[in-house]
Amino acid sequence: MPDRLLSLLGDQPQTGETLGARLGVGRVTVNTLAHRLAEQGVPVVVTRQGYALAPGTPAPGLVTPAGEYGGELRYLGTTSSTQDEARRWADDPQQPGSHGAVVVAERQTAGRGRRGRSWQTTGGTLVFSVLLRCGPRGQPLTLPELALLPLAAGVAVWQAAGVGGLKWPNDLLSPDGRKLAGILLEADLRGEEARRAVLGIGINVGAAPDGAAHLHEFRPELTRAELLSDLLRELRRWLSATPDEILAGWRAASLTLGRRVRLQTPTGPLDGIATDLDAHGSLLVSTPEGLRTVSAGDVQLIGDLRAT
Numbered sequence: 001m002p003d004r005l006l007s008l009l010g011d012q013p014q015t016g017e018t019l020g021a022r023l024g025v026g027r028v029t030v031n032t033l034a035h036r037l038a039e040q041g042v043p044v045v046v047t048r049q050g051y052a053l054a055p056g057t058p059a060p061g062l063v064t065p066a067g068e069y070g071g072e073l074r075y076l077g078t079t080s081s082t083q084d085e086a087r088r089w090a091d092d093p094q095q096p097g098s099h100g101a102v103v104v105a106e107r108q109t110a111g112r113g114r115r116g117r118s119w120q121t122t123g124g125t126l127v128f129s130v131l132l133r134c135g136p137r138g139q140p141l142t143l144p145e146l147a148l149l150p151l152a153a154g155v156a157v158w159q160a161a162g163v164g165g166l167k168w169p170n171d172l173l174s175p176d177g178r179k180l181a182g183i184l185l186e187a188d189l190r191g192e193e194a195r196r197a198v199l200g201i202g203i204n205v206g207a208a209p210d211g212a213a214h215l216h217e218f219r220p221e222l223t224r225a226e227l228l229s230d231l232l233r234e235l236r237r238w239l240s241a242t243p244d245e246i247l248a249g250w251r252a253a254s255l256t257l258g259r260r261v262r263l264q265t266p267t268g269p270l271d272g273i274a275t276d277l278d279a280h281g282s283l284l285v286s287t288p289e290g291l292r293t294v295s296a297g298d299v300q301l302i303g304d305l306r307a308t
């Protein structure tokens with residue numbers, strides 16, 4: 001029943017009588033359901049005029065889809081992980097999620113980032129996942145395309161956020177080097193193709209964990225609904241871009257290339273100068289022993305970004 005009330009709420013207040021009539025319940029029940037939604041993390045605003053969602057909430061009807069991206073959108077108060085929810089939706093035997101379906105949540109109890117790290121969600125965070133069932137021309141996703149998807153998504157986030165730059169492979173950093181956003185791509189592989197992939201994005205919009213940054217420091221007027229609408233449009237553009245376009249876009253957004261870096265790789269630590277990307281999106285690092293190609297690892301930028 002709380003989910004039924006949630007589906008009726010928008011950014012304009014509706015009276016308890018109006019909502020109760022649509023649900024077939026009384027005003028007291030509407031009030032109880034609204035409080036249950038609030039306990040789940042949904043920003044319900046209760047005034048004398050009635051019940052509404054807080055302005056800028058990234059819920060259906062308040063987010064503008066970009067073609068198939070966001071054409072189906074589920075908005076949740078609390079879930080284990082939007083990645084897990086997107087998978088469950090994809091496997092629903094009755095109404096499976098389509099390509100570009102989006103799951104947004106206010107809180108995650110088991111949110112995760114790259115390399116198994118947890119992703120904290122706080123009030124003011126935009127956390128969502130996008131279901132990807134095919135490549136840009138409707139064909140199955142190939143391994144080379146999968147390798148470039150996180151970079152393409154990073155460029156999309158950078159364009160929509162309008163601030164900072166990218167640390168390889170796809171973390172969005174503020175101008176002074178604090179983390180603003182992260183990206184996680186998980187794929188179900190079948191040989192050289194992916195049956196599907198789920199792209200998870202978390203952005204600090206109005207608040208951030210200690211040591212991180214949030215977008216309202218730089219763009220205080222931006223709402224989460226506006227950001228998600230802009231980002232869906234950029235994802236539609238960049239996830240269908242050619243490899244050369246993706247690599248050029250990433251280079252333009254980079255805070256990594258030309259800098260001294262320290263990487264933790266599967267084969268051990270590596271220090272050098274990040275010089276470029278190869279055709280697969282791997283990082284090329286110049287070291288005293290020669291040029292190294294790094295396809296996976298954690299990057300630390302050496303030096304103060306504000307000095308560049």
